[in-house]
Amino acid sequence: MTWAVLVPIILVSLLKILLTCLPTGTVNWLIGIFETHSKLNEKDVTITISGMRLEGEEKLSIINYFNEAIFIKKHYIHPGNEQNFSHPVNSRTPIVIDVKSRNKDVRLWIYSYNDRIEVVKLNKKKVIAYSLMSESLQNSFLAVHGS
Numbered sequence: 001m002t003w004a005v006l007v008p009i010i011l012v013s014l015l016k017i018l019l020t021c022l023p024t025g026t027v028n029w030l031i032g033i034f035e036t037h038s039k040l041n042e043k044d045v046t047i048t049i050s051g052m053r054l055e056g057e058e059k060l061s062i063i064n065y066f067n068e069a070i071f072i073k074k075h076y077i078h079p080g081n082e083q084n085f086s087h088p089v090n091s092r093t094p095i096v097i098d099v100k101s102r103n104k105d106v107r108l109w110i111y112s113y114n115d116r117i118e119v120v121k122l123n124k125k126k127v128i129a130y131s132l133m134s135e136s137l138q139n140s141f142l143a144v145h146g147s
Contacts, residue, residue: 036071037071039067040063040066040067042059042060044099044100045059045063045097046097047063047098048096049094049096050093061140062140065134065136065137065140066110066132068134068136069133069134069137070132070133071130071132072116072131073131074129077128092112094110095109095110096108096109107122108121112137116132117132117137117138118131
């Protein structure tokens, strides 16, 4: 009876110590798996606007603005309602970002509004929508579209 209580206590204590002492790299990897607004890397990204591919300084500035943007909130998408988020009616032409890293292919559509940036993330068959706040990204969006 004593062993039936003592062994689980020891195992749970070891598990607690293991989980609280994980290396920083492992913790960052675990957080990255569940991250909604992940950071972009220049090597893994292709940016297109209205079919035109961006390169060089423009590409780098949009990536930096996107990485520095402040996450506001995630939107819940009802099943069957994905089309409303991926192609909104009252928006400008989106910035399309294709991200290829490891075994993941992710497509981001970035829509600019007066007060926010809307991002629609398509990962395989899963659609995630969220809002960002970035004045720099909105200004660069206006500069690219010329309005």
